[in-house]
Amino acid sequence: MQATKKATYQHVRDEVVNRIQNRDWPPGAILPTEVELAKEFGCARATVNRAMRELAEQGIVDRKRKSGTRVVVMPVKQAKLEITPVRQSVEEQNGEYRYNLVRREILPCPDWLASKLALPARSPVMYLQCMHYGDNQPFQFEERWINIAAVPKVVEADLETLGPGEWLLREVPFTDAEIVFSAVAADKTLSEFLGTPVGSPVFQMERTTWFQGQPVTLVRFSHHPGYRMSTRY
Amino acid sequence: MQATKKATYQHVRDEVVNRIQNRDWPPGAILPTEVELAKEFGCARATVNRAMRELAEQGIVDRKRKSGTRVVVMPVKQAKLEITPVRQSVEEQNGEYRYNLVRREILPCPDWLASKLALPARSPVMYLQCMHYGDNQPFQFEERWINIAAVPKVVEADLETLGPGEWLLREVPFTDAEIVFSAVAADKTLSEFLGTPVGSPVFQMERTTWFQGQPVTLVRFSHHPGYRMSTRY
DNA sequence: CAGTGGTCTAGACCACGGT
DNA sequence: CCGTGGTCTAGACCACTGG
Numbered sequence: 001m002q003a004t005k006k007a008t009y010q011h012v013r014d015e016v017v018n019r020i021q022n023r024d025w026p027p028g029a030i031l032p033t034e035v036e037l038a039k040e041f042g043c044a045r046a047t048v049n050r051a052m053r054e055l056a057e058q059g060i061v062d063r064k065r066k067s068g069t070r071v072v073v074m075p076v077k078q079a080k081l082e083i084t085p086v087r088q089s090v091e092e093q094n095g096e097y098r099y100n101l102v103r104r105e106i107l108p109c110p111d112w113l114a115s116k117l118a119l120p121a122r123s124p125v126m127y128l129q130c131m132h133y134g135d136n137q138p139f140q141f142e143e144r145w146i147n148i149a150a151v152p153k154v155v156e157a158d159l160e161t162l163g164p165g166e167w168l169l170r171e172v173p174f175t176d177a178e179i180v181f182s183a184v185a186a187d188k189t190l191s192e193f194l195g196t197p198v199g200s201p202v203f204q205m206e207r208t209t210w211f212q213g214q215p216v217t218l219v220r221f222s223h224h225p226g227y228r229m230s231t232r233y
Numbered sequence: 234m235q236a237t238k239k240a241t242y243q244h245v246r247d248e249v250v251n252r253i254q255n256r257d258w259p260p261g262a263i264l265p266t267e268v269e270l271a272k273e274f275g276c277a278r279a280t281v282n283r284a285m286r287e288l289a290e291q292g293i294v295d296r297k298r299k300s301g302t303r304v305v306v307m308p309v310k311q312a313k314l315e316i317t318p319v320r321q322s323v324e325e326q327n328g329e330y331r332y333n334l335v336r337r338e339i340l341p342c343p344d345w346l347a348s349k350l351a352l353p354a355r356s357p358v359m360y361l362q363c364m365h366y367g368d369n370q371p372f373q374f375e376e377r378w379i380n381i382a383a384v385p386k387v388v389e390a391d392l393e394t395l396g397p398g399e400w401l402l403r404e405v406p407f408t409d410a411e412i413v414f415s416a417v418a419a420d421k422t423l424s425e426f427l428g429t430p431v432g433s434p435v436f437q438m439e440r441t442t443w444f445q446g447q448p449v450t451l452v453r454f455s456h457h458p459g460y461r462m463s464t465r466y
Numbered sequence: 467c468a469g470t471g472g473t474c475t476a477g478a479c480c481a482c483g484g485t
Numbered sequence: 486c487c488g489t490g491g492t493c494t495a496g497a498c499c500a501c502t503g504g
Contacts, residue, residue, distance in 0.1 A: 008492075021406050021445070033470065044494045049471075065471050065501045074402055077316040079412055081464075082309050169307055173254050179312055180463040183416030183436040183456075201434035203416040212254070223416075230413040231314075241473075266489065277475045282490075298482045298490045 007043030013051035015041075020060065020071055031061065031069040079233045083179070083207075085166050086132045086140055086221075095134035099163050102193075103129040106148065106155065113145055117208065117215035124148045126155065128164055131193055137224065141193045144219040151216060165219070174209040174216050181205050181229075184222075196225040203227045240276035246284035248274075253293065253304055264294065264302040312466045316412070316440075318399050319365045319373055319454075328367035332396050335426075336362040339381065339388065346378055350441065350448035357381045359388065361397055364426055370457065374426045377452040384449060398452070407442040407449050414438050414462075417455075429458045436460050 016037075019025050031037070034052065038045045052069060055061045059076055063069045090097040108122035119125075130142040144164055146154050150172070157167055168174075182204050191198040203223040209216045249270075252258050264270070267285065271278045285302055288294045292309055296302045323330040341355035352358075363375040377397055379387050383405070390400055401407070415437050424431040436456040442449045 066503050079314040081312040084309055178465050180461050182461045183434040185434045201416040201418045228413050228415045232411050299484050
């Protein structure tokens with residue numbers, strides 16, 4: 001029964017996963033303690049601890065002091081979405097990336113934005129419209145508001161060649177973000193930029209970012225028709 | 234300068250994050266070695282190692298043997314999506330959940346599905362249509378195909394009260410999944426079930442799951458108009 | 467109070483990959 | 486080659502929490 005060869009934390013982790021999947025330890029069951037598992041696998045407790053800690057992070061088991069480790073009954077699956085710059089997304093699909101700055105102006109913060117970002121009314125923001133192309137086909141329309149107080153340097157930035165997304169990524173190490181995905185109908189602007197009929201479904205991603213509590217930027221990406229965002233776990 | 238009080242891995246981790254955010258260690262910079270950091274913080278190397286390992290998992294630093302640890306230049310942000318059962322989503326929004334099984338039949342696997350799941354042609358699958366309501370408003374329309382060979386018991390399952398999603402979650406510990414998000418236009422069926430005009434934008438999530446390499450189910454969720462999927466990081 | 471996981475230590479050996 | 490991270494160990498103390 002004892003583990004045969006090596007006792008790496010990965011072996012322990014995988015073996016435990018197997019037993020859970022095979023219902024040796026059914027949902028809701030309590031697993032042996034770390035000391036017991038360490039004895040069985042012939043390794044140190046720290047090794048078992050690391051293995052179990054990974055499983056807890058994955059949401060497969062639930063650990064509580066004194067109670068012990070329990071197999072989660074209805075695991076909440078976590079999918080990781082990788083938020084990559086547009087350029088990278090396009091180039092990973094072997095596409096030729098092209099970027100165009102459509103509009104750039106500084107204006108007083110509209111009320112809805114001030115409310116959303118908790119900014120003083122009419123504080124200055126930079127408003128941008130950009131288009132991203134893959135193989136000369138519309139890929140993504142970008143609409144962005146930047147809180148100038150948070151990034152004063154942006155007023156002098158050259159955003160013609162490097163997109164605002166990549167520029168900000170280099171300049172401001174934002175720490176926190178909220179992301180919202182939705183499906184909307186194309187209005188006239190989207191229709192023209194994305195080359196799709198008015199009213200057709202558009203996949204949107206809206207992201208608000210902060211740096212140490214201070215709002216930095218809100219950006220709305222509207223994707224070309226047929227766009228699919230995928231992931232695995 | 235040395236760290237003052239405690240030297241938990243969290244203190245080390247947070248302090249390193251601070252220095253990176255403050256540009257003490259700018260993007261691309263090489264950090265001190267684990268031994269050096271351990272000395273500075275007055276702790277064991279294992280403690281530093283755990284701190285740095287977490288940062289590497291988060292994609293903030295990049296670690297290579299011999300080369301050392303480097304601040305990632307353009308971090309690929311990872312957003313975690315929690316995939317919860319519909320019932321839970323509704324109830325978390327204080328909504329009253331209701332479920333209805335619309336259609337249930339066993340039929341030979343259509344070609345597109347056989348192709349997608351790498352199933353033998355015309356192998357039997359169960360096809361389901363379900364509606365999920367929140368506060369008696371349409372929340373989500375579910376269309377699902379289940380590979381009967383993978384889950385024979387499903388033919389005897391009572392899916393009237395418990396939805397197929399929750400039933401499967403209890404019966405089959407699937408291990409792998411692919412998820413695709415998209416925006417589509419409502420066809421006649423979706424229009425009727427979701428109470429939205431034909432052609433209006435619908436947010437869809439399509440998920441295919443496997444258990445140890447064997448395809449289990451493909452499900453397509455079509456959400457009510459105005460649905461927004463959000464997350465933070 | 468006592469059992470369980472959470473963490474730290476000091477040391478050791480290993481594996482990868484630049485030089 | 487040899488410096489760096491990757492991992493394991495044996496032991497210790499702590500922190501939370503159920504009984």
